[in-house]
Amino acid sequence: MGGTVLVDEEGDEIGRLPAEAFAGELEVPKRELTRILHRITAGDVEYVFDDSISALTQHGSGVTVEFERGGTREFDLVFGADGVYSKVRQLAFGPHAEALRHLGLSGAGFSIANHLGLRRGGILQHGKDTAIFLLSTGDADRLTVSLSFSTASPALDRRPRHEQEQAVRAAFAGRGWQVPRLLEAMSEADDFYFSSTCQVHLDRWSSGRIALVGDAGYCAAPTSGMGTSQALIGARTLARALASAGGDHAAAFTAYEAELRPYVAENQAIGQETAATMFGGGGTGPAGA
Incomplete structure (x- = not known):
């Protein structure tokens, strides 16, 4: 299928969106793009992993950068x-x-087996306070899942995963269609992430x-x-x-x-x-x- 199918709470189709509504003709997973960028720059760029900046001090000719683990260094x-x-x-x-400007939404994302048989398309179900988006892209065996809901702030972004999952379950409690299966898969997903819809x-x-x-x-x-x-x-x-x-x-x-x-x-x-x-x-x- 192509494009995105709009469904009601029972999963019945109520409309369609064109393919370009959520993705273009070519979609590269972020993890793959990261690997590509690293591979083509690793010979010219020094990468430092498992560290973070703790302080920045500017002076006339540069910036003194203090790292949590890597000491202090100077940069132009x-x-x-x-x-x-x-x-x-x-x-x-x-x-x-x-x-930050919060746009009123937060949600969880993860992937599951493509039990719906979608092919380069998606299913979107949204109501007053929640939205479910299931998307099939390059990997025909997997579905990308997004479970979004209304929030007053992005505070959940910085909370532990179990609290984020609890918030998702509370937002989708009592829902039918694919929801019970998706909530069960959420806790088992090894690629779970949670983020709020914010702008800077x-x-x-x-x-x-x-x-x-x-x-x-x-x-x-x-x-x-x-x-x-x-x-x-x-x-x-x-x-x-x-x-x-x-x-x-x-x-x-x-x-x-x-x-x-x-x-x-x-x-x-x-x-x-x-x-x-x-x-x-x-x-x-x-x-x-």
Whole structure:
């Protein structure tokens, strides 16, 4: 099948969305993209795993970076590309609550066996406060599952998995159709993740010698469908600006932001509209996380 089938609470079809509504012709799993990017850059880039930045101190010629495990090092520039809950942004720009905007949704994701026999298509069921999305992409034997529900804040993002699962079960309690099977599979999934639909809004994406890239600086929310693409385009734009600036990082950061902001604004508008369409999300107030 192609496209996405809309179903009611009994699983009966009530409409269809085109294939491009949730995915394009080509979809690369994030884990595979990460492996590809690592493979083609490993010879030129030093990767440090299992560590985190604990402090950033700027001075005239660079940035002193303190690591939790790796001591202290000096860098000319620092780029935070560490996601919605960016440690770099927190240290250089302020608390998460000042940047995050919660759009009213949270949810769990995981994969299961494709017991429905879907082929490059999906099934979407949504009501006032919950939404179920089942999607088959490149792996015909697996289904990607998304169980979303209304929330007032993204606080669950930072809670243990068992609390996140409890919240999902409470939101979908008493539901029929595929729900009991999905909830059972959720607890057994080894690829479980939980996230809220948030955006990042900042007046600027750089501070001195520190700049932000991707979700850390301008997340458009999962409902935009542009997270990875926007991050890669942002990284390319920043690299091009730096290459053209002749060593003037301030000029490069200004050019980067001027070029990219209109594109980000469009994607963030899509993210808000989609969240509102699903079941009344789309709020733009502080996340409070």
